[in-house]
Amino acid sequence: MNPSxxxxxxxxxxxxxxxxxKHFWGVKALDGxxxxxxxxxxxxxxxxNGAGKTALINTITGFYRATSGHIKLGHEDIxxxxxxxxxxLGVGRTFQNIRLFKRMSVLENVLVASKALAQHPLRSLWAGxxxxxxxxxxxxxxTLLQLADKSNQSAASLSYGDARRLEIARALAGAPKLLLLDxxxxxxxxxxxxxxxxxxxxxxxxxxxxxxxxxxxxxxxxLSDRILAMDYGKKIAQGDADVVLKHPEVLRAYLGIEPExxxx
Ligand SMILES: Nc1ncnc2c1ncn2[C@@H]1O[C@H](COP(=O)(O)OP(=O)(O)O)[C@@H](O)[C@H]1O
Ligand SMILES: [Mg+2]
Numbered sequence: 470m471n472p473s474x475x476x477x478x479x480x481x482x483x484x485x486x487x488x489x490x491k492h493f494w495g496v497k498a499l500d501g502x503x504x505x506x507x508x509x510x511x512x513x514x515x516x517x518n519g520a521g522k523t524a525l526i527n528t529i530t531g532f533y534r535a536t537s538g539h540i541k542l543g544h545e546d547i548x549x550x551x552x553x554x555x556x557x558l559g560v561g562r563t564f565q566n567i568r569l570f571k572r573m574s575v576l577e578n579v580l581v582a583s584k585a586l587a588q589h590p591l592r593s594l595w596a597g598x599x600x601x602x603x604x605x606x607x608x609x610x611x612t613l614l615q616l617a618d619k620s621n622q623s624a625a626s627l628s629y630g631d632a633r634r635l636e637i638a639r640a641l642a643g644a645p646k647l648l649l650l651d652x653x654x655x656x657x658x659x660x661x662x663x664x665x666x667x668x669x670x671x672x673x674x675x676x677x678x679x680x681x682x683x684x685x686x687x688x689x690x691x692l693s694d695r696i697l698a699m700d701y702g703k704k705i706a707q708g709d710a711d712v713v714l715k716h717p718e719v720l721r722a723y724l725g726i727e728p729e730x731x732x733x
Pocket of ligand 2: 524565
């Protein structure tokens with residue numbers, strides 16, 4: 470095979486978002502967003518509250534219907550697919566506000582998202598081989614996220630940091646090509662955040678690519694290969710951390726600092 474074909478395939482985006490808009494009555498939550506997520510990368514997404522970061526994840530995952538524009542996963546147009554199908558094609562996510570099944574055990578929370586069981590829904594939990602496969606996969610993710618010894622506890626009994634990690638384990642159980650993390654460090658203390666940085670580094674090779682929304686600039690700096698900054702549903706800057714975090718539009722959006730020489 471032609472080696473240049475191989476390398477071009479390796480660089481084909483996992484996700485391509487083109488001119489994506491999502492409007493709610495008068496509010497333009499997303500207003501013509503273009504972006505690509507490349508294989509193996511962590512794309513950091515920053516922006517002040519209300520910038521449209523969660524709306525971006527919600528629209529990619531099919532929770533919101535796009536008003537216009539296109540979303541492609543690899544070559545497949547997923548813009549108008551229902552949420553469960555987008556999940557099955559390989560888009561996993563965590564939520565800004567933790568959403569766990571609190572009465573279920575830690576292990577059960579991961580099992581419900583299991584790819585092995587989703588492929589055999591009728592035989593589901595009772596089918597020996599699928600069950601064993603799903604259990605092994607679930608324990609693998611729980612071990613990776615230091616939750617294996619808590620697998621039989623109820624999800625409600627977990628500390629905040631552990632609950633956030635369980636959300637990640639559950640998303641991984643769906644074997645995503647693309648993992649979307651919505652403010653995973655929100656509400657975490659310093660040591661929990663450091664642990665999270667370590668965990669994301671550990672899991673990155675298990676998924677095709679990660680899109681990471683965060684306010685914690687230390688975390689964003691340490692984890693992101695590239696950063697995209699948003700405000701009012703638009704992309705205002707994109708590139709390396711050093712460039713984006715000093716970009717005048719980003720400073721203005723976050724800190725209200727006017728670029729030098731700007732007329733008001
Ligand atoms: N379901 C919705 N209905 C109405 N407006 C919404 C809805 N979801 C988001 N918005 C609006 O879209 C904008 C972007 O919100 P969001 O994506 O949650 O911002 P961020 O995650 O960057 O803080 C906000 O003005 C928000 O009020
Ligand atoms: Mg949000």
